[in-house]
Amino acid sequence: MISLYVHVPFCRRKCPYCDFYSSDTNLDILDHYHHDLIKHLQVARLGGWKGPVKTLFFGGGTPSLLTPNQVALLVDAVDQQFGFAPGAEITMEGNPSSLNHENLSGFRNAGVNRLSIGVQSLDETHLTLLGRQHTAGQAEKVFCQARKAGFDNLGADLMFALPGESLSDLERDLDRFLRLEAEHLSCYGLTIEPGTEFAARRDKGEFALPDEDRYADQYQHLHDRLSSVGYRHYEIANYCQPGFECQHNLNYWQRRSFLGIGAGAHSFSLREWGVREAVPPDLERYSRLLAGGHDPAELLERFDREGATRETVYLALRSADGLDAEAFLDRFGESFDQMFADEILKSAPWLSREESHWRLQVGGWLIFDHLISRFL
Ligand code: SF4
Known part of the structure; x- marks a missing residue:
């Protein structure tokens, strides 16, 4: 059994703190890309990857920019090439600004049974600072629409340690998040990555992140509050209602094999002491190689016993x-x-x-x- 990650490296607009590989998009690019993904699945199977798939994860970027029909075709292609294990988890990441009643129902009908929504904050000032394209009200509405569309496994991302954020600001944000009754919460402290718009603004002195003590207070506060209302803190940054751990991510932390499909995706195979491969984040190259029936992945790392030992410890102690x-x-x-x-x-x-x-x-x-x- 394998886990399968499908990378969708497109966003409507770059968020100022984000250093992930993503490009601007239009309908033609997405249509072309989803055909490439289907070819990639076939090339990966011919290259020796075997199913069945126990978890499928559409990540990005913004996978919710795909149409429900494109997602249905991709899920069908995974089924044809590898088959699904019974009860397979199929997750899609999405942003509130690209989710609505129609596509939520479509994604659910296509087989997606878990949604991870990039809410980040329910405070308008913080959403504006983060350059997000949704309001708090929109995010809350999308949660209601997702429930109506039949999703009973919903996750939300929450960002803390934002510039100027106090403990009471976080407490207010958390109150609103808890009203979403999400099955899963991923809580990340904001970091400023080199080369991002935020790094340039920080360097100009426009803002600063909270110091280590304030970060620690907020991290501990999240742990205490979420644990007190029944969430399980099951990984450094992840909480869930009992039984709603993200199976796909557990697979990473347990250092099991996974196949990554898409430009910018990584794969890991447990053969010998472990082999990591990556598809370079280059859409033109990706398409060209697949058109010729070639595997676009390149070798990134071949582990020896010592490397495998250390990585096992690093991943396991996170959970x-x-x-x-x-x-x-x-x-x-x-x-x-x-x-x-x-x-x-x-x-x-x-x-x-x-x-x-x-x-x-x-x-x-x-x-x-x-x-x-x-x-x-
Ligand atoms: S939507 Fe997500 S992946 Fe896209 S730019 Fe914003 S943070 Fe990065």
Whole structure:
């Protein structure tokens, strides 16, 4: 069984903080691209990828710019090439500005059973600052429309640690988010990436991000509040109602194989110690290679045992399930406790063992980059 990621690298307009690969779009480009994706599925199967697909994830970019008919054709093509496992999770990311009653029903009928909506904030000042194309009211309306269209697994993205945001601002935003009754919430602190419009504005002194203490207060506040109303904090940035973990992302954190389709997509195959491939983010090249029946993916990294060990630790400690010491011993023929005895000692009290699982506390997640660097 595999997980399948379909990358849709188009957005109506670039958000000023975003450094993901995405291009402007029009209907012709999307139509052409969705045909390329279908060709790519076929090329990947001929290249040795095997189903059935247990999770399918349309990410981007803005996949909700595809029409329901294009999504239905893609879901059919996945079924034809690989088949679906029973109960497969089919997720689509979407923005409130490109979702409406009609396309929501269409996406649901096409087989999408989980939506992840890029809300980011329900505060108008923050939405304007972030350059988003929707209002808070629009985002709330899209949630109601999605429920009416039959979605019973909805996620929302929430951004915190915004310039000038206080704890009480976050608390107000969170009150509105909780009224959405989303099954899943992804909570990301804003970061300023090199080369973005935000980086230029920060450099001109137009704004600054909250300092480390304020970031930590907001992160801890999100954890406390969301846990108190029944959400499970199951990964550094992700919360869900019980039983609504994103199966597709769990697959990444468990370091299992996944196939990436589309310009800019990555794949990982667990053969030997692991092989990572990437499709360069170049639409012209992508289309040309597929037209000739060639695989557009290029080798990015071939792991050795040490690299596989370190990546396993890095991914596992991000999640609440943590690192399974027995599975680690089976996989690598050496005990995690012995291999990393010094690092484990230095990471107390953030890292602890319960039965066979090593887990980081929430305070450890807050300084994850610092702690994990010891294991890498
Ligand atoms: S919609 Fe998402 S992917 Fe597109 S520019 Fe904005 S943040 Fe980036």
